[in-house]
Amino acid sequence: MKSNASPATDRLLYAQSGGVTAVINASAAGVIETARAHGVKVYAARNGILGALRETLIDTSKESKAAIAALRHTPGGAFGSCRYKLKSLDTHRAEYERLIEVLRAHDIRWFLYNGGNDSADTALKISQLGKAMGYDIRCIGVPKTVDNDLAVTDCSPGFGSVAKYTAVSTLEASLDVASMADTSTKVFILEVMGRHAGWIAAAAGLAGDHADAPPHLILFPENVFDEAAFLAKVKATVERVGWCTVVASEGIRNAAGQFLAEAGTRDAFGHSQLGGVAPVLAALVKDKLGYKYHWALPDYLQRSARHLASKTDAEQAYAVGKAAVQYALAGMNAVMPVIVRTADAPYRWKIEPAPLSKVANHEKKMPRSFITRDGFGITAAARRYLAPLIQGEAPPPYGKDGLPAYVQLKNTAVSRKLPDFKP
Amino acid sequence: MKSNASPATDRLLYAQSGGVTAVINASAAGVIETARAHGVKVYAARNGILGALRETLIDTSKESKAAIAALRHTPGGAFGSCRYKLKSLDTHRAEYERLIEVLRAHDIRWFLYNGGNDSADTALKISQLGKAMGYDIRCIGVPKTVDNDLAVTDCSPGFGSVAKYTAVSTLEASLDVASMADTSTKVFILEVMGRHAGWIAAAAGLAGDHADAPPHLILFPENVFDEAAFLAKVKATVERVGWCTVVASEGIRNAAGQFLAEAGTRDAFGHSQLGGVAPVLAALVKDKLGYKYHWALPDYLQRSARHLASKTDAEQAYAVGKAAVQYALAGMNAVMPVIVRTADAPYRWKIEPAPLSKVANHEKKMPRSFITRDGFGITAAARRYLAPLIQGEAPPPYGKDGLPAYVQLKNTAVSRKLPDFKP
Structure with missing residues (x-):
């Protein structure tokens, strides 16, 4: 068995999961820029967890500083995402074990999974199985969903x-x-x-x-x-x-x-x-x-519609990416940075770690008190909650052609080390 | 018969016609600001030509300078528009005559009609009938349509x-x-x-x-x-x-x-x-x-989607409104300010008057040479034509609430002077 001693460069794997948003790449920018600042190399999985299973990894160190910064204003999923749910350890044991093998083969110490409820569950399971398989992988969730149905966090980036x-x-x-x-x-x-x-x-x-x-x-x-x-x-x-x-x-x-x-x-x-x-x-x-x-x-x-993004949202998306790396480097495991609202007006928020176990597979419902009695409108309580989330503008830069200057990464592949695996 | 001598204040009637656009109100701003600068009072017809027929007129002099300036970044039709086509003088004679009566009753010397092909035709007919009925009304078209199918003008505001x-x-x-x-x-x-x-x-x-x-x-x-x-x-x-x-x-x-x-x-x-x-x-x-x-x-x-307007488009919409007033004050009649392209790259344009008779009821087709041979794409010629039209951004100001600060006018009614008329 390979040792867990640090390789020449510490490596982190980042993957995007499920439906993409206007600001999920801002989280990616937060992850990569913070990791770079700490000398940590970031690999990204191509098309989400499938890339981790297939060992189709991307070396983000091949991207320029400007390209990574441009992720902050580029919609979609820069490395690809997927709809692929890993269920229980029993039904998907081979997949979980493969993930650990891929992480081990590339000396990856941290896995950051950017998604919703299902992804929090997957990240939690990987951290558990890693321990069982003798490979010390720290898993951090990064919240994302346009549906706003993530538990614990006050709101979901996107x-x-x-x-x-x-x-x-x-x-x-x-x-x-x-x-x-x-x-x-x-x-x-x-x-x-x-x-x-x-x-x-x-x-x-x-x-x-x-x-x-x-x-x-x-x-x-x-x-x-x-x-x-x-x-x-x-x-x-x-x-x-x-x-x-x-x-x-x-x-x-x-x-x-x-x-x-x-x-x-x-x-x-x-x-x-x-x-x-x-x-x-x-x-x-x-x-x-x-x-x-x-x-x-x-x-x-x-x-x-990144062209009309909420500044609050774009900032929070970046902040959770940044915090995820900070948590990882601080030795935390099986947590997710969540947004905590400290005041409604003027709106104030901060980021805190929450256990993945509290996020995984929970669904945040909209409070009944947010809907007016006749069923067709929103209440003052709903306005109080929602209003800060659309505040501020964060338009992308535009080119001379009149189009937003969205970035297309090179997405350079990392050399494979393992045999094929068909998820 | 009432004389055509100037009233205490010169009056102009402005009406919006047909489907509205993100920038038709920029044309209204161009009309009103230019008219104000020349001491001309602008009435607007409520809901387009129907307001002129019903004698439901709006006194825009009751609006603040800031409100009129805000029209420049507010979508929709600030005075209301309508789908109502006046056909030939024979079929709609009573309507045409009513229009002349309303213009005469309010001492209106100029009629500015902001619309497409049909509106150009209506404006032309009103100017002709005015002459026949002994009321000297000058009619100026103001181009507008998202369909870009107006003749003569290089492109249509909107x-x-x-x-x-x-x-x-x-x-x-x-x-x-x-x-x-x-x-x-x-x-x-x-x-x-x-x-x-x-x-x-x-x-x-x-x-x-x-x-x-x-x-x-x-x-x-x-x-x-x-x-x-x-x-x-x-x-x-x-x-x-x-x-x-x-x-x-x-x-x-x-x-x-x-x-x-x-x-x-x-x-x-x-x-x-x-x-x-x-x-x-x-x-x-x-x-x-x-x-x-x-x-x-x-x-x-x-x-x-005014939030994503083309700066080129917003500027042209304002310019045709401004030019329409200048043409009116210069004594022109039955003309429309059109956009003339003088260079593709860098794009340059100017405004010129064109006879309404050349615009009325013509439809500008897209050249066949704009579509690729396989029928599914656009050619270099199409790009050359289209590219400048989306250049530049002209975002509206946003409020602290995160919404564009669109203006809602007071739309103060002008006292009626004539009996009811049912169009």
Whole structure:
């Protein structure tokens, strides 16, 4: 067995996991810049945990200082990410053991896994198995998810920027609808992400703060969709305001528990899972109320819109990357840097370590107290929580061509040392 | 008959027409600030030409200097717009005569109509009928349309910003898809506006400038949709690049001339016009190629995204508003300020008057030479034309709340002088 003595250079492996965000690369920048400052070399796994399993590693020391700094304003996942869940040690034992072998083969002392609940669980298991297999690997989680459903942390890096995109888009589209409503669209429906929790939909509520300001209705996955109440409120809004903006979470369900997006539409080929709750709601508005409608479904645009990132979010994403390295170097294991809110207004926050065991596989629900009694709006408590998260702008630099100057890394491969492995 | 002698204050009526844009209010700012500088009072018609017919006029002199300046960075139509086409003098004679009566009742000497082809036609007819009815009204068009289909002018204010939004969104979403393609979405479809011309779709081509850069396919309404060629190119792209971004104009049609958006889908209520060519294409990709897909349909978000406006576009929108007033005060009639390109690189432009008769009811097609031979991309000529239009950023100021500081005018009504009229 190879010893755990330090190699010539200390090495750290960083991997991105699950759906990417507008600021996950800011966490990568935080990791790499902090590691470099301490003389630690960072390898990145290509396409997330799959890269660690396949031993397709990237040597980030081949990237220039400027390229790493540019990660701070570049959306997407610079090294690739993946959707691949490692389940229990029993079902996926070969994978876990392979991970340890790869880490050992490259003298990697620390594994930093940038993801959500599942990733926290994976990182925790790797640290446990490493110990059992006699390889001392320290695992640190780095929080990330647009869904804002990570436990312990006050908010999840990635969420603030999609929240800002959603609030700004709601405001802008509503100005458009308001000016045309006399002869054109009366009801506008914006569909946002959030299959299980209404965090993103709730953020749309920041677009306006009085009764007749948009959005007039928010449809949360926390509530059963009530067609009659929905139609009544849309009708009352159009009659009072002249038009109506609806923000709908993709995850809303009917009383039978079916996703509305799947229950309503069927295309020419008979597929039922095209997605899109917005067109279903639009059809309802047209059919039952006769109003002209438009709908939008920004999909990936909302989670990749680095051009409209929240400064708060971008700073927190960097800070958790930086703290993860500091924790690793301080000898911590099986922890995740989390964001602790110390004040609402003016907003203050700090970073603290939390045990991965408290984060892994937990899901933070949106408090019921964040939704107004009629079910279609957000409360003052929700505003207090959400408002700081969209504060500040952190626009990327733009080139002369009018496009954001996003970086494309070289992603130089590390020489492989092990036989193939098919996850 | 009332005389045409100047009233105590010279008055100008400004109206917005048709679909609004991210920068139409910049034209309004150009009109009002220039008029104020010359001691001319500006009335605005509420909800476009309908406000002129109904005599629901707004006195913009009640707005502060700061509020008018803020129009320069506020999307939507600040006084309301409408879709209402005045046809020939024969069919709509009562409306035309009513317009003259309203202009006369309020001693309005100039009518500035901010819109597209139809509006140019209406403005022309009003100037002709005024003369016939013995009321000397000068009509000036102010160009506006995201569709970029206005004749004579090199480009249309409003287009540059939607072009920039489209190119940036294509780039950002593609970074997202690229990083996840190994285990997740392989084909991403972005549906953009453009029912009859592919100008907006073409602008997406600015996101990348080499063969494997996104977007990999652009579907133009100028081409008949060729399912086999589409699928073959998507497949080849996924096999070569690993993923594929498609940008589709909402107006693409099949060989039978049907809009794909209408031919393909039918919802639970039997409606066929829900819109959305993206889900139809997605179903095709899934059905014929088996790839995981995602699609986005930003709809109004794209034409109201003032937060991502092109500086070039915002400046041109202001300039045409300013020039329209200058032309009016110089005694011109039945003209429109148009943008003349004097150099591609570095881009230079100027404003010149063009007769409304040359603009009215003409439609500028996208040159066939802008589309590559295979039908799925843009040529160097297209890049040369499009590139300058998205150059520069003109972000709005943001409030402490993290939202753009868009202005809501008071829109104080002018006292009515005439009996009701139902258009």
